[in-house]
Amino acid sequence: MIRFENDYAEGAHPQILQKLVETNEEQSPGYGMDEHSEKARAYIKKAIAAEQADVHFLVGGTQTNTTVIASILRPHQGVIAATTGHIAVHETGAIEATGHKVLTLPSDDGKLTAAQVKACYDAHWQDSTHEHMVQPGLVYISHPTENGTTYSKAELSALSKVCRDCGLPLFLDGARLGYGLVAQDNDLSLADIAQLCDVFYIGGTKMGALFGEAVVIVNPAYQRDFRYMIKQRGGLLAKGRLLGLQFETLLENHLYLDIAQHAVEMAMLIQQAFINKGFALRYDSKTNQQFPILPNDLLKTLGEKYSFSVWETFDETHTVVRFCTSWATKKENVERLIKDIERLA
Amino acid sequence: MIRFENDYAEGAHPQILQKLVETNEEQSPGYGMDEHSEKARAYIKKAIAAEQADVHFLVGGTQTNTTVIASILRPHQGVIAATTGHIAVHETGAIEATGHKVLTLPSDDGKLTAAQVKACYDAHWQDSTHEHMVQPGLVYISHPTENGTTYSKAELSALSKVCRDCGLPLFLDGARLGYGLVAQDNDLSLADIAQLCDVFYIGGTKMGALFGEAVVIVNPAYQRDFRYMIKQRGGLLAKGRLLGLQFETLLENHLYLDIAQHAVEMAMLIQQAFINKGFALRYDSKTNQQFPILPNDLLKTLGEKYSFSVWETFDETHTVVRFCTSWATKKENVERLIKDIERLA
């Protein structure tokens, strides 16, 4: 069985493991105050050219989303997200467990538009009973989204402008950020993202690390006491250096982008194979997740040799599936898959 | 200005005020342990023929919904409600503030169907990643709904059956319960409701009391320690007798139903006037709230003498408005309104 079902099936990129082994005997202060974490922070601040930013390392995505959002909102505020947003669907109500409603806006491709956010904000404040409703207090987006789609610089700039006009901080979930940064049509740099968002994170778990997400709080208004929040939400790792040294390794020699590049190249090969065979794609993804719409009878055929995720029913005879690539995806396996796609009846 | 904008614009029904005055010098134990509360409890238990039920008196609707729901759910569970449900829209995220997601299902008339609830429940449990999603743990309905519509006995029975089959407690918000009980086509008794629901409440605030909601926990499984929950949520009134004596007054001589009867009669007169004039109604309400669809230019004309609520935009030239009646609605005012409707161009 060759696995394409997700981007976290293996351990870590070998360079990370090697670093782990090399540094194992070092004695460091706990809770993220070690030298590796400091170095990783420095790499990130340099990459975004924002000395004033605060960088923190957390273990996983749900933890990160919850900690950031709970840290920013006041009790009567909610977070605007796409209906498909990870926080709206796949975190077992973690945001609500901190007391906040997720205010969902419809989205087919996983993205929010500036106009949607503006309309939601206006609708709230124009309603004479607004105090009886949850106040929008933050905007959450993912880049790439759950559907593999990405924001263009123009789109993110428009969103950022609306957010600033409305006094709404903008938080970008970058669990798969690297895959977006290397996408064919990408025109957003890390520095652009830092400039347009108030908070964002650079995902590690789905980008070749054992685990870990690097939260960057660009706007000083949201930096205060964030370490208390991490500790309270159970995210302050005793051996915090484990997070630091992983990001240090990912960032010191472009490993992060190399991993992304490889995965996206593999994904685009798979995409092309499906297109060549005449299959449509559910989302226009240029990143490491591909969503072909397949006739139901082919699912079984392909499923004999390859694992992938069943995403959603498309119509009575077709299903959307997801193929994922990562640092660990072997080219020979992708080539085998492509041949098998070509052979499909 | 003659007011039809809501059912809580005045004080209380005179009999309630009189009782308040008569009993003012009595000395009673606090926090609902007084004789008036005991009497009111006895009236309710008798009316529903359920000796095992627990009856508690709370101050308002949001408080009641929050306290009941937070008392029943475990942290990872959410409450199923119509998108239009009061808890989903008009309680400033009070449910989320207790840590729970409101799982909304679409509804045009404010009601949930048994099939919808079943489908939602099945969808959750059939999803292989269900642990990453909020688990449905309770079903919340309103009767009458926010739209003035009511459940038939057949509908509520079907809903109740599905809930029991799925192990989902059923909670009925009866903020305007009386108006439903006297509606023309109603075939549900208070005893039916008690038999079909696990918890429900008999609203006072919108039914002629100064304030107050009588929560009836029919199912013993949800009775334990409810008074702690009331206290924690700030709902345990020191002078709890104020709640008791109001419900005592409402229930000892059918005052509750008399109030409802009067209000609904007035509402049906208003409804008929709009129909006669050729205006459609947005919802099929047989209760004290009426939702005619009016041409925008008539809003201003009517608005000169009468206050009513603007409910929602219907189309570019029409608006849905709400007319509300209550114990305090005077027949002469209704007649004046009817004449003015007849005269509309």
Next chain:
Amino acid sequence: MIRFENDYAEGAHPQILQKLVETNEEQSPGYGMDEHSEKARAYIKKAIAAEQADVHFLVGGTQTNTTVIASILRPHQGVIAATTGHIAVHETGAIEATGHKVLTLPSDDGKLTAAQVKACYDAHWQDSTHEHMVQPGLVYISHPTENGTTYSKAELSALSKVCRDCGLPLFLDGARLGYGLVAQDNDLSLADIAQLCDVFYIGGTKMGALFGEAVVIVNPAYQRDFRYMIKQRGGLLAKGRLLGLQFETLLENHLYLDIAQHAVEMAMLIQQAFINKGFALRYDSKTNQQFPILPNDLLKTLGEKYSFSVWETFDETHTVVRFCTSWATKKENVERLIKDIERLA
């Protein structure tokens, strides 16, 4: 049985009831936007000479404490209170239910000192692991305290200064505020309290109202969106005018202080009787609660004709009890009690 067990055994002061009856047919906007609430707000602002203050009316004490505290604190912060504070002991964990720890400091008489608060604040920030601990974010005091004691102007000024130096807002629970304002040795005016605290409330429930607490947010930094908070916590009364007209009545002609004056006079007569008879007092209370230390065998004797609260065991042969007075305490009953105290063996 003549009752001295608490200050909320009866209904409301007759003038309040009368106002309720007189205004019953008026039609008002809901949720505290009515004219009575506006008038009451104006009386309060005038009394404290602070036009910038925001005044809100809530139903009860636990609700008020919870709403104010949850509105001010960030998630990782806690509220400093005396171990005997109402929020620490008698609110079923309402503060914790909003996510915040109550940081208790020892107190024999129910009061906090400026030195204690300073020491607590310093201890937190001097600890190198402070991010692993709850950060002090607010100071809660009661005046009078649960023990009937009061702050002098010097004490409250010192506390206020420390709070401001440390950036800690100061919140004063005035559930029984009036009794403090008329106490023999009191040198604090309402305006002083407003100047020294960031938020405080003028209690109604225990001061002759049916229910109600008037929250005064003096510091503009804590005013924003408070109505959302009230609604979310279930405290926004639909018929909000009920709160407004009670405070209007209490404040328009000094009724509030008259009630306090009467109750405290009665309490001091009772205190004197116990002292004359040779009984010690547990707390130095000049307010409406008196805490004599009685030999256990006399409890039963007195308990035959009078109800009072058993406060705590003093030693093997003595018990602290509480006698409470209110607007409803009749002088003839106090005189009867005094005679019976004199007759005690």
Next chain:
Amino acid sequence: MIRFENDYAEGAHPQILQKLVETNEEQSPGYGMDEHSEKARAYIKKAIAAEQADVHFLVGGTQTNTTVIASILRPHQGVIAATTGHIAVHETGAIEATGHKVLTLPSDDGKLTAAQVKACYDAHWQDSTHEHMVQPGLVYISHPTENGTTYSKAELSALSKVCRDCGLPLFLDGARLGYGLVAQDNDLSLADIAQLCDVFYIGGTKMGALFGEAVVIVNPAYQRDFRYMIKQRGGLLAKGRLLGLQFETLLENHLYLDIAQHAVEMAMLIQQAFINKGFALRYDSKTNQQFPILPNDLLKTLGEKYSFSVWETFDETHTVVRFCTSWATKKENVERLIKDIERLA
């Protein structure tokens, strides 16, 4: 600088790293459903001879405590703990952030007694106003405690009996469990602990793992839906196998106890050196943490070559410090320390 300040200064035991490297290329299902996690679960169930137990792996201690406690308690309940308990002091109010009060009982050595728990339970239920107070709903203990002390079988049995009599589940925090199991005077087996507690955990982070705690829910009453809780609290690691393979390695060949044995031997050597030199110990610890009471002037002398924690001020001239050992403590470093202790003036 030779470090004795904590037991998490290095990476992981080499066998764990080796396992990590060996298995890196394996493809596994995420979120703890992998074979390594299954094997680790089997080892634990076998060790405690409790097939019905549920075993889950979480990342850290605060996360584990919070998830377990929030999963068991109802909203109005609190958790009983020693004043020195980790959840009471060092988790930034994580428990309160889930809505629950920590009900602290005084303890000098970090342990709770059966009598204390019984008294606390009785005091609650005997109070006539108990509904105004937080209800004890769970008992939390640590073994070893924060002070290095341990429960004897007799003590834990007594505590367990009281808990069962009172209907209070007993939860044992075993962040340093191994060190307790190998202590000189220990008479508790892992199976005893499983029999006497409802839930406990086997700590990894402080016992040689990179991170990780193995929660064992022995009592089926508390097993339901625990994975939802882990996910909601941000503890469901995507690459869950990282947790599984660490515990697999620790448990398959007694590595866990070997690590503990080594650390405790080193600690006892240090203890003896302090005793020989005439220094008293603050706590009677037979585990890997030692708390000598040192004259203040010697702190600096020792601190030149060795790092240790300053625990608390003992008196004006003495300070309690903590020396910690772990799998990584080298015998030669301990011998050097002992010599330097002997040489102290």
